[in-house]
Amino acid sequence: MTLLLTWGAAILHVLLMVPAALLAEGLAATLRARLRGTRGPGLLMPFRALAAALARQILRGPDASLVTVIGPASVLAATMAAACLVPSFTRDSALSGAGDLLTVAGLLTFARLLALLLDGAAEDGGALLAEPAILLALFSHALPAAAATPIALAALAIAGIALSAGPPVAGAVSGRDLAMLMLAAALRRLVFLSLIADLLRPPLPPGPDDWPLGFAIWLGTVLAITALSALAEAVLPARLPARRREALAAGLLLAVLATLVGLAEAAS
Amino acid sequence: MRSLLPPQIAQLAAGDGPRVLLPLAACVALAIWLLAGAPAIEVTLPGGGLVLALDGLSGFYLLLVLLERAAGPPERRGRLAGAVLMLLAGDGITLLAGVALMGGPRRTQALPALLLLGALALLGGGSFEAMRLAEAASDTGLMALVTGAALLLGGQAAPYLVLRLLLDVANPMPGWAGGAVILAGAGMALAAAAAASRARHLPRLLAAISRSLAGFAVGGAGLTLAGTLNDVAAPAAAGLAVTFLAGIMAAGVLPMWRIVAATSGRAAMSANGGVLRMLPVGGLAAVIAALTLALVPPGAGFMLLWQGFAGLQALPDGPLLAAIATVSLAVTAALLAQAALRLLATGLRGGEAPPVTEGRWARIRFAVFGLLAVLAGLFPAVIFALGAPAAILLAGPVHPAGAAGYVPWQVAALIALMAALAALLLRRHGVEGHRGILAPSAPMATPAAPAALLPRRLRAALRRIVGLRRRLPHRPTARPAGAAIGLALLLLVLGLIGQALP
Structure with a gap:
């Protein structure tokens, strides 16, 4: 019975993550547009964009390598694996034992690495700074100190905004490959939001009776943070790649600060 | 394009059976001996009183040295002999002779042996047994000399010397010694990873990654030291796990890129564009190796990262030390990922690739070590089992174990x-229109023989x-x-x- 429940929770979690990611993407885009005074594309825009990309033909150049062929699917698979491990509405999921939050950060790095490889942006080192920021934010949160948490949250937020900014891949990717990368980008954003939500909210209640409550808490925190991040993105100036790297560096610095503050408090 | 490597190396890189099989067979024998609990072997040479000994620790590192020999292109003559002599040494003079032989002809390369001479003088000299009974003259001096020599030597010798001289042979060191070694290792790993993420030459990039792994191994040895000296089991076990995994990565994973570099014979990164696309098996193995070196799951590198974080979080003393080492570990991981990304991007890029072919033995070697890299990532318990005798020797009943929150x-x-x-x-969606390397090349209808029809x-x-x-x-x-x-x-x-x- 327990086995059935934990696997049921796992499957439900996986089934929820994909539409939730696309919805959060649509919500963020709509809120951003409203904050800037335009009507916006609507909540279902990411679904339509995905369907449109799926309907198109894949075009690959004559020098397409193995990475070009299996890269998009690998990016999506690694991001989905990370999304499976992130806590959503319950901690009972059968999958949550396979990896902790450090593993989630590692899987996001994996996906990021492959995406950068696809993008031909191997020299853009700043893009990989986001994961150490996550790691440090998580580490500082694990310390028994209250003051470190806000700084850790700020670091996570900056890293999240910087990572979710811009088109998923600028290179010549089309059709199903583009759809996979779009879905991966939306999922990565949701993973970030869920990580931040996990730091903010009280521990999730165990047991299937409390799944609706857990679901409500998860939905509420994710929606609230989506709204907040949309507000932050609307306030921030235009998102250029150079600025993205600055944001990541700032996130890393904040995470370092959070770790130091947390450790100093833990010591005293 | 000038080849940086001597001609015989480029030739051997194509593959040569005995040079792969002999060390590999020795590795298998050593592994069986280690799994059997590593019963100690000691031989006192007649006359000079020199002692040769093999125990769990030296056996594990001998395995790594031989594995590196089997996996990669041959190194400078004498280096392997020096490493083996150093590992088999049961007294100070033999150890020193091995290190001196490893060093090489250049003047700067004699410095580690000189530092070690000072360390052995502080320890009292003679056989390891005699040193264990004697009181070290100066703890601070000993720590500085051994750590300095280890960082200068790099490779598998670095963690071995720290573990052997500071943890096994020396009388109990003061509690802060572990922290100092952690900082030294973390600093070396960070500096080398920064160099790797910027290097413009393939051999230099690989050498920097190798130094970074040695830094990880020394840092892990420091964690073990800190845990053992303060009687805390968790950091000691995690430190040993970090050290062993860094050793395996340096011995079995990184050499695959050394073969690629030796096969291509071109130094500049820009001249190696697309080299992996010329090697059918080697390309796949090198991609696996690069992902392992990038410290991402599910490779062995991520287990190293995980154990490092876990060990630092469990460290009993000095929160400032843990903070600095954690920040350094996180940034080092990002820089190594960047270096691995550059390796992959160069190796897979389109354009004119170096004229490289894969010999039969090279292909077998790539396949064996690619598989080993995958298995080391998925089932690190095997590596920890091989290191168990060393763990018992150094830290008592403390064993490196799998990560609690990460099942590869x-x-x-x-x-x-x-x-x-x-x-x-x-898969229903999208119409394939690609002309890539996976494009169908077989004709539409080939009359098949009846025997070939059955499997179809x-x-x-x-x-x-x-x-x-x-x-x-x-x-x-x-x-x-x-x-x-x-x-x-x-x-x-x-x-x-x-x-x-x-």
Whole structure:
């Protein structure tokens, strides 16, 4: 019975993550547009964009390598694996034992690495700074100190905004490959939001009776943070790649600060 | 383009049976001896009183040195002999002779041996047994000299010297010694990773990654030292895990890129564009190696990272030390990922690749070590079992164990499952129009011999049963989906077998 429940929770979690990611993407885009005074594309825009990309033909150049062929699917698979491990509405999921939050950060790095490889942006080192920021934010949160948490949250937020900014891949990717990368980008954003939500909210209640409550808490925190991040993105100036790297560096610095503050408090 | 490597290396890189098989056979023998509990062997040479000894610690590092020999292109003459002599040494003079032999002809390369001479003088000299009984003259001096020599030597010698001289042979060091060694190792790993992320030459990049791994190993040895000296089990076990994994990565994973570099013979990164596309088996093995070196799951590198974080969090003393080391570890990981990304981007890029072919032995070697890298990532318990005698020798009843919050084979199965799901759900959509390397090259209809028809019919029947029938004659995505499902199932079975075993 327990086995059935934990696997049921796992499957439900996986089934929820994909539409939730696309919805959060649509919500963020709509809120951003409203904050800037335009009507916006609507909540279902990411679904339509995905369907449109799926309907198109894949075009690959004559020098397409193995990475070009299996890269998009690998990016999506690694991001989905990370999304499976992130806590959503319950901690009972059968999958949550396979990896902790450090593993989630590692899987996001994996996906990021492959995406950068696809993008031909191997020299853009700043893009990989986001994961150490996550790691440090998580580490500082694990310390028994209250003051470190806000700084850790700020670091996570900056890293999240910087990572979710811009088109998923600028290179010549089309059709199903583009759809996979779009879905991966939306999922990565949701993973970030869920990580931040996990730091903010009280521990999730165990047991299937409390799944609706857990679901409500998860939905509420994710929606609230989506709204907040949309507000932050609307306030921030235009998102250029150079600025993205600055944001990541700032996130890393904040995470370092959070770790130091947390450790100093833990010591005293 | 000038080749940086002597001609005999480029020639051997193409492959040579005995040079691969002999060290590999020795590795297997050593592994069996280690798994049997590593009963100590000691020989006192007649006359000079020199002692040769083999115990769990030196046996594990001998295994790594031989593995590196089997995996990579040969090094400078004398280096292997020096390393073996250093590992087999049971007294100070033999150890010093081995280190001196490893150093080489240049003046700066004699410095580690000189530092070690001072350290051995502080320890009292003579056999290791005599040193264990004597009181070290100066703890601070000993720590500084041994750590300095280890960082200068790098490679497998660095963690071995720290573990042997500071933890095994020396009388109990003061509690802060572990922290100092952690900082030294972390600093070296960070500096080398920064160099690797910027290097413009392939051999230099690989040398920097090697130094970074040595820094990890020394830092892990420092964690073990800190845990053992303060009687805390968790950091000691995690430190040993970090040291062992860094050793395996330097010995079995990094050399694959050394072979690639030796085979291409071109130093500049820009001259190696697309080199992996010329090597069918080696390319795949090198991609696996680069992902392992990038410290991402489910490779062995991520287990190293995980254990490092866990060990630092459990460190009993000095929160400032833990903070500095943690920040350094996180940034080092990002820089190594950047270095691995550059390796991959260069190796897979289109354009004119170096004229490189893969010999039969090179192909076998790539296949063996690529498989080993995958298995080391999925089942690190095997590496920890090989290091168990060393752990008992150094830290008593403390064993490096798997990570509590990270099960590699489950994460790998999860990724494979997700890949299968994505491929299955999306395979109806999109029309293939690619002309890539996976483009169909077989003619449309080839009259097949009756014998060849049977497996095809069998396959068709299986496909009908499983329901993975192809709708159109050419559906390349159906194959990755099947492969990913198969991989996920295989991993599940392997993992369940691994869990069922004691």
